[in-house]
Amino acid sequence: MAIGAFAAVAFVVFPVLALVVPESSPFHVSAYWVTLIGKIMCYAIVALAMDLIWGYAGILSLGHGLFFALGGYAFGMYLMRQIGADGQYRMNMPDFMVFLDWKEFPWHWALSDSFVAQMLLVVLVPGLLAFVFGYFAFRSRVKGVYFSIITQALTYAAMLLFFRNNTGFGGNNGFTDFKRILGIPITTDETRIALFCITGAVLIGTLFLLRWVVTSKFGRVLAAIRDAEQRVMFCGYNTVHYKLAVWTLSAVLCGIAGALYVPQVGIINPSEMSPANSIEIAIWVAVGGRGTLTGAILGAGLVNGAKSVFTQAFPEYWLYVLGLLFVLVTLFLPQGVMGLFARLRGARA
Amino acid sequence: MRTLLIILLAAAALLARPAVALDAGLVEKLGLGDSDEKVAAINALAATGDPQAAELLAALAEGDVQTAGKRVLVVKGDQATDAATGEAVAPLPKDREDVVANNRLRGAIASALAALKLVAPDRETRLAAVKALAGGADPSILPLVKKALAQETDPIIKPLLEWVAATLELSGGDRDARIAAIRTLGLSGSPSSKTLLLALLEKRTDGGFAEPDEDVRIEAQKSLRAVEDRLAWGERAGLAFAGVSLGSILLLAALGLAITYGLMGVINMAHGELIMIGAYTTYVVQNLFRAHAPGAFDWYLLCAVPAAFAVSAAVGMVLERTVIRFLYGRPLETLLATWGISLVLIQAVRTIFGAQNVQVENPVWMSGGIQMLSNVVLPWSRIVIIGFAAAVLAGIWCLLTRTRLGLFVRGVTQNRAMASCVGVPTARVDTWAFGVGSGLAGLAGCALSQIGNVGPDLGQAYIVDSFLVVVLGGVGQLAGTVYAALGLGFANKLLESWSGAVLAKIAVLVFIIVFIQKRPQGLFAMKGRAVEA
Numbered sequence: 001m002a003i004g005a006f007a008a009v010a011f012v013v014f015p016v017l018a019l020v021v022p023e024s025s026p027f028h029v030s031a032y033w034v035t036l037i038g039k040i041m042c043y044a045i046v047a048l049a050m051d052l053i054w055g056y057a058g059i060l061s062l063g064h065g066l067f068f069a070l071g072g073y074a075f076g077m078y079l080m081r082q083i084g085a086d087g088q089y090r091m092n093m094p095d096f097m098v099f100l101d102w103k104e105f106p107w108h109w110a111l112s113d114s115f116v117a118q119m120l121l122v123v124l125v126p127g128l129l130a131f132v133f134g135y136f137a138f139r140s141r142v143k144g145v146y147f148s149i150i151t152q153a154l155t156y157a158a159m160l161l162f163f164r165n166n167t168g169f170g171g172n173n174g175f176t177d178f179k180r181i182l183g184i185p186i187t188t189d190e191t192r193i194a195l196f197c198i199t200g201a202v203l204i205g206t207l208f209l210l211r212w213v214v215t216s217k218f219g220r221v222l223a224a225i226r227d228a229e230q231r232v233m234f235c236g237y238n239t240v241h242y243k244l245a246v247w248t249l250s251a252v253l254c255g256i257a258g259a260l261y262v263p264q265v266g267i268i269n270p271s272e273m274s275p276a277n278s279i280e281i282a283i284w285v286a287v288g289g290r291g292t293l294t295g296a297i298l299g300a301g302l303v304n305g306a307k308s309v310f311t312q313a314f315p316e317y318w319l320y321v322l323g324l325l326f327v328l329v330t331l332f333l334p335q336g337v338m339g340l341f342a343r344l345r346g347a348r349a
Numbered sequence: 350m351r352t353l354l355i356i357l358l359a360a361a362a363l364l365a366r367p368a369v370a371l372d373a374g375l376v377e378k379l380g381l382g383d384s385d386e387k388v389a390a391i392n393a394l395a396a397t398g399d400p401q402a403a404e405l406l407a408a409l410a411e412g413d414v415q416t417a418g419k420r421v422l423v424v425k426g427d428q429a430t431d432a433a434t435g436e437a438v439a440p441l442p443k444d445r446e447d448v449v450a451n452n453r454l455r456g457a458i459a460s461a462l463a464a465l466k467l468v469a470p471d472r473e474t475r476l477a478a479v480k481a482l483a484g485g486a487d488p489s490i491l492p493l494v495k496k497a498l499a500q501e502t503d504p505i506i507k508p509l510l511e512w513v514a515a516t517l518e519l520s521g522g523d524r525d526a527r528i529a530a531i532r533t534l535g536l537s538g539s540p541s542s543k544t545l546l547l548a549l550l551e552k553r554t555d556g557g558f559a560e561p562d563e564d565v566r567i568e569a570q571k572s573l574r575a576v577e578d579r580l581a582w583g584e585r586a587g588l589a590f591a592g593v594s595l596g597s598i599l600l601l602a603a604l605g606l607a608i609t610y611g612l613m614g615v616i617n618m619a620h621g622e623l624i625m626i627g628a629y630t631t632y633v634v635q636n637l638f639r640a641h642a643p644g645a646f647d648w649y650l651l652c653a654v655p656a657a658f659a660v661s662a663a664v665g666m667v668l669e670r671t672v673i674r675f676l677y678g679r680p681l682e683t684l685l686a687t688w689g690i691s692l693v694l695i696q697a698v699r700t701i702f703g704a705q706n707v708q709v710e711n712p713v714w715m716s717g718g719i720q721m722l723s724n725v726v727l728p729w730s731r732i733v734i735i736g737f738a739a740a741v742l743a744g745i746w747c748l749l750t751r752t753r754l755g756l757f758v759r760g761v762t763q764n765r766a767m768a769s770c771v772g773v774p775t776a777r778v779d780t781w782a783f784g785v786g787s788g789l790a791g792l793a794g795c796a797l798s799q800i801g802n803v804g805p806d807l808g809q810a811y812i813v814d815s816f817l818v819v820v821l822g823g824v825g826q827l828a829g830t831v832y833a834a835l836g837l838g839f840a841n842k843l844l845e846s847w848s849g850a851v852l853a854k855i856a857v858l859v860f861i862i863v864f865i866q867k868r869p870q871g872l873f874a875m876k877g878r879a880v881e882a
Contacts, residue, residue, distance in 0.1 A: 133862075145681065146865065149820060153813060153816075154858070160851050164851055275813065283689075319695065322692055323693035323696065327686045327689040327693075330685050331676070
C-alpha cells in the first residue's frame, strides 16, 4: 500500500506538478524541491544499505560514505568527459587536468568515455574494494568496534588520497560543472525529473530486493549472526561467507546511490568521504529504527529533511540538533521511530 | 677592480688617517656619487672600522645625511656637522638636498654596519652581526672581517666568522686564498656552503666550467662531499627528532584513550573534543594572565596545565554520569552517542569562542631552539612537549600501579563482578577512571596549543590517529600505547621524507589496516583467555 502510494507520487504526481503545472500555480514544484527530494531518495538507498549490514547483520560500518563517493566519482568521470570542449579552457579534457598541464588521460580514465563502462565501474569499484577489504577483515574475525574504527580509517585514508591533485580526481574541488548526460543537457527540468524517477525506481527496487533478502533463509542466518555469531559458527555455518556477501551487496548499493546522487546535485568532492559523513549515515538508520527497512528510509527522510530546514533557517543550531539526536536516540529510542510506533500501537491495543 | 682600488685607498687611509677625520673623497662620493659609487664608498667606509664611519652610516640609514654643494652634512634637527671632519657647521647652508637611500643602499648599509659591529665588545652584538653577514656580504669588507677574526676568541662566533671570511675570499681572493677558503667551507655543515660550492662546479651553457681553474674545482668537489655528508647527518638527526616529537604528541593524545578505551572499553569519540577543551582552557588561562598578571605571563603554563586537566576531567565525568554510564556493554551505541556529544561540544565552542582559530602564545622560554647542527634546530616547544609527555606517562603509570584508585581500576578491568563482590565501588571507579582519561586529553590539548592552531576542529584531527595508536598498541596496555605512538611517529616522519605528507599518512593507515588483520589484538595482546564480548 504505502509503496504503491509512494510510487504514484514519485512517478505521476511529482512529474506532473513539476513539468505540466505552470510555474505561476501554487502547486508547481520547483527544481529546488525536485533536487532536494531526489537527493534524499539517494540517501535513503544508502540508509537501506546501512540497515542491511547494521540492522540485520550487526556490522556497524563507519566507512559507507567511501562506497557512496566511489560510485559518485565513477559516474562523475563519465559526466566530466561529457562536458567535452565546453569547459573553461575549451579543451577536450576536464578543466583540472588542463590546469595541471596533463597532456593525456591517466590510466584510470581509460574507459571514462563510455557510459556502459562507467556504469559497470559504479558497481564494480565499490563492490571489489568492499569484497577485498571485507574478506581480510572478516576472515581474521575483526568485528564490533574494531571493525568500525578500521572502516573509519579506510574512508579517512581515501579522503586524503582524493584530496591530492595527483590522484587524478580533481583534488579539493572534485568534479562539478556538468553539462550533459548521454548527450542530453543535464540542467533542464525534463532531465531532472527523469533522474528523479530513476532514483525513485531504484529506491523501490532496492527496498524489494532487501525485503526479499532479509526474509529469506539467508536473512535469518544474518540475524542469527548478529545475535550470536559463535553459536551460528558452531551450527556449521561459515559466517565469513554470509557477512562478506551482505557487506559487498551493501557497498554496491551505496555505489549506485552515489552514481544517482552526482548528476542531481551536480558536484562530487572528497568531503563526501569524510568520517563525519559516514557516521551520519548510521544516525539516519538509528533514528528510523534498526532492523526495519521502512525505518531506514523514514530515518534518512526525517534527518535530512530536518537538516535542510535547519541549515537554512538556523545554521548554527544544526550541529546541536544532530548531536543531541545521536545522544537521545541511543539513550531513549534504541528501536528508533519505528520502535516508538510499535510501542504506541502496543499501548493502545 | 674599482672596488679593489677603493679598498687599497681605504687601507691607505686606514694607516695614514688623522685621528678624527674620515676620508673626504669617500664621504664626498657617499653624498654625491651615483649608486655604484655610493655602495663602494659605504663598503670602503665600513672597511676602516672607524666608529665615526658607523655613525655616519647609521645617519645615512636614518635619512639624516644631506648635501650642500660639495659638502656632505649630517643634519640632526637644526644641528649640522660636516660628515668628513666632524666639525659643527653653522649656520645651516640654504641649498641642502637629502641623500636618499634606496633599497640597494639600505642593504649595503646594513651589511656595512654589521661588519662594523664585528669588533664590538658585547658578545651578543657580535653574534648578531656575524649572523647578518652570513646572509650575504660585500667582498670589500673582507679586511674588516679578517681584523675581527684576529681578535675573536669566542668558540661560537669564531667559526662563523671564519665561514664568512671564506665566502668573501672565494669571490675576491687570489688562487691560494680561494683554495684555502674552499677547505674552510668544507669544514662547515651549512646548506649555504653547499650552494656556494655547487656554484663553483656549475657548467656554463657553452659546456665549459664556470670555474676555469681545475685545482679549485677538485678542491670544491672534495669540500662539497664533506659538506653533504655532514648535511645528511643533520637531516637524519632532524628526522629522528621530528619522529620522537610526533610520537610524543600522539602519545599524549592517545594516553587518555588508553585508559577510557583500553582499560574501560568505552569508545569515546568525543576524546578529540576533550583535547580541544584542554587547548581552549589554556587559551582562557593565558588571557586571564595577560589581563590580571602580565608580569607573570611567562609562567601561565604552570597554571594552565592543572586547569586544562581539571576542566577536561570535569567535562568527562559529567559525560560519564549522564550518558556513557547507561551505555556500558553496548560499544556501538556508545560510539554513536559520544560522536553526538562531540558535535555538540564543537558547536558549543564555536558559539562561545567563535569559529575562528584563537591565538595561544608560547611563553618566552619556550620560543627559539637549540642549534644542533647548522641545518638542525630543535625548537624548545617540541623539546618541552617530549619531556611533558614523558612526565605524564610516568605519572599515569604511578597512578595505575602505585595508588588505590589504580588498583581498583585494574581490578575492575580484569573482573568487574569479582571486584564488586570484594567491595570495590565499581560505579564510582568508572567515573573516576573516565575523569582521569578525560583529564589526560586536557593535558594533550594544553601541549598541542603550544605548537599548533587552536580551533573548534582541533580534536577531529587527532581522533582517528589516537584510536589507531590504541588499537595498534593493543587494548589494556600502557606499554603498547607507548611503542605504538613512537613507532607511528617515526614511521610517519620517515615515510614523509620519501613520499610527502599525504601519501605517508595513507601508507601508515593502510599498514595499520593490514596489521590488524594479522594481529587483531594489537602489538601487545593481553595474556589470558578473555571472554569474547
